[in-house]
Amino acid sequence: MRRFWVIAGWEFKRYLRSRSFLLSTFISPIIFAGLIFIPAMYYENSQTSQDQVIGCVEFDTTSYCQLISERLTGNIDLRDSNAPRILLEPIVPDTTAQLRDDFRNLLVAQHRLDSLDEAYNKVKERRKYHFQRSDSPTKTQLLSKSYEEMISTRELRDLAEIEYSRLQSKVDTMVEKAVLGKADSLLQVKRISGYLRIDPGTFQQGVVEFHSEQPINFLRLQPLEQVLQGILVEERMRGEGITVNKIQELLQPIMIQELLLEGSQKHEFKFMVTYLAPVIAILFLFVGIFTSSGFLFRSIVDEKSERVVESLLSSASSFQLVGGKIFGLGLLGLFQVLIWMSMAGLLILINLIPVKDIILLTFENAGLFLLYFLLGYLLFAAIYAGTASVSVNRHDAFQLGQMVRILSLFPLALAILVLLSPNSMLVRFLSFVPFLSPTFMLLRTPLGQPPLLDYYISIGVMLVFIILAVLFAGKIYRAASLIYRKRPSLKSILEYIHFS
Amino acid sequence: MHLKADHLIKALEGKTVVSDLSFEARAGYILGILGPDGAGKTTILRILVDIFRPDSGAVFYEDQPMNRKIRNAIGYLPEERGLYGEYSVNRNLVYFARLKNLSRKKAQVEAVRLMDRFNIIEQMDMPVALLSEEDRQKVQIMCAIIHNPDLLILDEPFAAMHPNNQTLVRKLVQHFKDEGKTIILATRALNEAETVCDEVLLIDQGRAVLQDNLKKIKEKFRESLIYVEAAEELQSLQDIFGVKRMIQDEHSARLFIDNQVATQKILDIIIRSVNVNKIEVHRPNLNDIFLEVLHNGHQKGKA
Numbered sequence: 001m002r003r004f005w006v007i008a009g010w011e012f013k014r015y016l017r018s019r020s021f022l023l024s025t026f027i028s029p030i031i032f033a034g035l036i037f038i039p040a041m042y043y044e045n046s047q048t049s050q051d052q053v054i055g056c057v058e059f060d061t062t063s064y065c066q067l068i069s070e071r072l073t074g075n076i077d078l079r080d081s082n083a084p085r086i087l088l089e090p091i092v093p094d095t096t097a098q099l100r101d102d103f104r105n106l107l108v109a110q111h112r113l114d115s116l117d118e119a120y121n122k123v124k125e126r127r128k129y130h131f132q133r134s135d136s137p138t139k140t141q142l143l144s145k146s147y148e149e150m151i152s153t154r155e156l157r158d159l160a161e162i163e164y165s166r167l168q169s170k171v172d173t174m175v176e177k178a179v180l181g182k183a184d185s186l187l188q189v190k191r192i193s194g195y196l197r198i199d200p201g202t203f204q205q206g207v208v209e210f211h212s213e214q215p216i217n218f219l220r221l222q223p224l225e226q227v228l229q230g231i232l233v234e235e236r237m238r239g240e241g242i243t244v245n246k247i248q249e250l251l252q253p254i255m256i257q258e259l260l261l262e263g264s265q266k267h268e269f270k271f272m273v274t275y276l277a278p279v280i281a282i283l284f285l286f287v288g289i290f291t292s293s294g295f296l297f298r299s300i301v302d303e304k305s306e307r308v309v310e311s312l313l314s315s316a317s318s319f320q321l322v323g324g325k326i327f328g329l330g331l332l333g334l335f336q337v338l339i340w341m342s343m344a345g346l347l348i349l350i351n352l353i354p355v356k357d358i359i360l361l362t363f364e365n366a367g368l369f370l371l372y373f374l375l376g377y378l379l380f381a382a383i384y385a386g387t388a389s390v391s392v393n394r395h396d397a398f399q400l401g402q403m404v405r406i407l408s409l410f411p412l413a414l415a416i417l418v419l420l421s422p423n424s425m426l427v428r429f430l431s432f433v434p435f436l437s438p439t440f441m442l443l444r445t446p447l448g449q450p451p452l453l454d455y456y457i458s459i460g461v462m463l464v465f466i467i468l469a470v471l472f473a474g475k476i477y478r479a480a481s482l483i484y485r486k487r488p489s490l491k492s493i494l495e496y497i498h499f500s
Numbered sequence: 501m502h503l504k505a506d507h508l509i510k511a512l513e514g515k516t517v518v519s520d521l522s523f524e525a526r527a528g529y530i531l532g533i534l535g536p537d538g539a540g541k542t543t544i545l546r547i548l549v550d551i552f553r554p555d556s557g558a559v560f561y562e563d564q565p566m567n568r569k570i571r572n573a574i575g576y577l578p579e580e581r582g583l584y585g586e587y588s589v590n591r592n593l594v595y596f597a598r599l600k601n602l603s604r605k606k607a608q609v610e611a612v613r614l615m616d617r618f619n620i621i622e623q624m625d626m627p628v629a630l631l632s633e634e635d636r637q638k639v640q641i642m643c644a645i646i647h648n649p650d651l652l653i654l655d656e657p658f659a660a661m662h663p664n665n666q667t668l669v670r671k672l673v674q675h676f677k678d679e680g681k682t683i684i685l686a687t688r689a690l691n692e693a694e695t696v697c698d699e700v701l702l703i704d705q706g707r708a709v710l711q712d713n714l715k716k717i718k719e720k721f722r723e724s725l726i727y728v729e730a731a732e733e734l735q736s737l738q739d740i741f742g743v744k745r746m747i748q749d750e751h752s753a754r755l756f757i758d759n760q761v762a763t764q765k766i767l768d769i770i771i772r773s774v775n776v777n778k779i780e781v782h783r784p785n786l787n788d789i790f791l792e793v794l795h796n797g798h799q800k801g802k803a
Contacts, residue, residue: 006598307582311643314549314576315599482551482580 003316007324012332015295024291025336029343032280051085054224055183055195058090059176064198064231065090071227086224089192093178102171109164116157123150187213196224203235278446281369282415282439284340288373289438290408292333293380296325297404300388300477301397309481318478326381326470333377334370341366365445368455375462376438380408382469386476392487411439422448431458434465501562501573501650501682502526503548508557510543510706517543518554519706525651525682525699530673532697532714533686534786540706541686542579545655548684549576561651572601575649579656581640585629589620589639592628593646600647607646614642618668634662641669645676652676654685658692670696690786702790710793714786721784721792724763726755728770729778736773742766747791751777754788 015021056065069088093099123146130142183195194212202208208228210221230251237247303309312321347353387404391397414436417427422444431440431450437458444450503525510518517540525531533541546552548559550566561570583592590611597607615621618638623631628639645652657669673683673696687693693700700717702710710717723744728734734753738746742761747754755770757763763781770776784792 002601003599006595010595010598303582306585307578307580308584309582310546310551310578310580311576311582311596311640312599313551314574314578315571315596317550482546 003320004324004327007316007321008328008331011295011299011325011328014299015329015332016335018295021291021295021332021336024287025339028284028287029340032283035280035283051087052193053087053089053191055091055186055192056088057179057183057195057197059172059179059197059199064202065196067231068196068224068227071230072223086221088196091179091183091186091195093175093182096178099171099174099178102167102174106164106167106171109160109167113157113160113164116153116160120150120153120157123153183211187211196228203232206232278443279415279419282412282442284337285369285373285376285438285442286408286412288333288337288340289376289380290405291336292329292377293384295332296329296381297384297388297397297401299325299329300385300481301391301394304388304391304481305394305397313478313482318481319474322385322470322474322477326378326385330374330377330381333373337370337373368445369442371459372438372442375459375466376435378466379434379462379469380404382466382473383407386469386473389473389477389480390483390487392483396487407435411436415439415443418443418447423450428454432461434462437462501570503651503682503684504560504563505544505548506558506560508544508547508554508559510540510547510552510554512543517706518547521557521703521706521708523701523708523711525684527650527682528677528680529698530677530683530685530696531699531701532693533684533701533703534688534690534693534697534790535703536688538705539688539703541688541703542655543706544703545576545578545653545684545686548653549574568601572647573650575644575647575652577641577644577652577654577657579659581637583628583636583639583643586627588625588627589615589631590624592639593642596643597646600649602647610646610648614646618642634664637662637665638668641665641672645672649681651682651684654683656687656689657685658687658689666692690790694786700786702786702793704794710789717786717789718783721789723759723784724757724781725784725788726757726763726766726770727778727780727782728753728755728774728776730774730776732774734774737770740766740769740773745792754791756784756792 056068058065065088069090072086072088095103127143127146127150130136130139130146133139136142180197183192186192187195194210197209197211233251234247237250238244242250303312316324344353383404384401387400388397391400414430417424417430418440421427427440427444427448428450430436431444431454441450441455441458444454505521505523508518508521509516519540521544523531523533533544535541543552547554550571558565561573564570584595587595590608593611593614594604594607597610598604602610612621612624615624618641620635620638620642623635628636631639644654652673654669654673657673658666661669673685676683677698685693685696694714697714700710700712700714701708712720728737729752731751734746734748734751737743737753737755738748740755742758743755743766744758745756755766757766767779767781770779
């Protein structure tokens, strides 16, 4: 037993001072902190500096742009006040000399049309007057004269109306062209991210054109879409004769606040902390497991490559050697995890981690983390020990190690299943697969609160596999660690194991 | 420590490497396990230090099977030697001493004592990887003996050794012998072994072909030997009067001579009979004996 402790102590001290241990212990938290804070900072930044300016172009309607703008501003108060804003900018055309002339002509034509309209109406009124005075001797004459005057005035008015329509159409075309041209140029110089085009058909058909140079994150446009939807519904309701007050009452916005039941207490569900915290915990679990089991792999490969292993085997049994290594490096891994926990404790003390929001951060879960860390480490350590033993040199070991590393990526790749449905049958079943158990169970704990039975089964299955894997690894180590020149075949390993 | 190997059999990858081998090693004697490459020497030593378990048969140390106490009393210098290159001489020595059950304090004391004795004390804190090859070999030898073993097992102790270290090993082996310890060394260098060993176990293909006290073996094979090299067929030399046996290769032959017949006379006949490139007369060394034993074995096999 003394040799076991000597070997464990040697391995512990050997890697405790290694650069890779120090890096993985103190750099990993910085990387993970970066994983949390960089998106958060980006999010924060995007709220202030990335307010979106969107243009609004309106044809043949009035005040919709204004209305949308007011609604957008009003909704910010209802939502998170720090959310990125959409600023709506109505776009008016720049007045050119040609447009000014055409406007003037249009006004003149309108004035003329109004005058002729008025004159026509006056003639009509006069005729009505003459007609009603039936006793006048000049009645017939007056009616005949006024008739000619009315026909002549109407003809002039019709001609003026045609001219006005022509000019109106010309101006409309020019204005549309000028407005759209200006909107496009604002888009090109990035003054606006895009612009809305609103015309009378917009609310009838329920389609609003959004012009932009590049696709825009649809999530960013969601508030705008909501406002337009609101206005459209209002318009339709108004069309149905519902009063404005009733409309406002009916359209009162709602917000969903999710509460999660945990034991007898309920906690508010926050996506970022609920999902991100366990994912970060899993990343720490992985770094912990693979730092220590990686050291074990390196230790065995180094001793084999440096030809130390035969001297060691003459002094200690293969089980003492492999067991001592696994134990010593397991202690190192545990030490690393405790350092991380202490760091987390420190951050909680100085209120840098919102412990109340992260339901994962409890003493029970810390214990669970340690337990699954140890089980995961022991399993992968045994796999790594066996793999390292059969390698011929460092290059060969690297290739074999890659295969184990690929295997180790499965839990991370499949973690999305837990995030989507933490208590589905598939996830429950996969939780009992030994090399998936630590990740799945630790992810399920805050997300799905699995039944106690699931913990017992996953731990039980893992323990059985670990015992088998450690025994097998010890035998492989004994059999294959002295084969230096060629990678032993499976047959020869099995033969060695059988006789050893 | 008295060691007894009893009917050892070991197969590796379907091939019998050690075949029904029995031998003894006594305290105060040096046993040489000798044979060519692939004869099974390393496998035998690995069985003796309990790295391999025999498929059948057993090894007894002072009439006991391997146990913790015995393991601590064995010093082993393997053929494939290595150390923790990134660690200092002192740290390597202390670790190996601790693995042999020495307390931390005792391990440190013994490490310093050995480093002083082997004149390497000034490099005690230097990483092993930075040492010269000669010094590195010294540290390897020191790791094997730091716990003052009762049974010292050396695998190819002269192979790839610096000449100074070869002398060191010879002295060390003699010192252990003088202290009444048991020494077993395996080597393919038969001539080296001849100068060191008291008892010899000659093996070929895992089988013992000759096993005795070296003096007795020499006594047994005491007739003179003429070694001849020529570019032509040497078969006719076997018929020369006074030649008892001949072992022939393609262009060389070993002629064992009847001591009653004058050697000079035989030499004259040989020189007259064939166009000799090289000819020498000497007492048979272990190499010659090994070849003769193998030859006889093959002849018997054919018969």
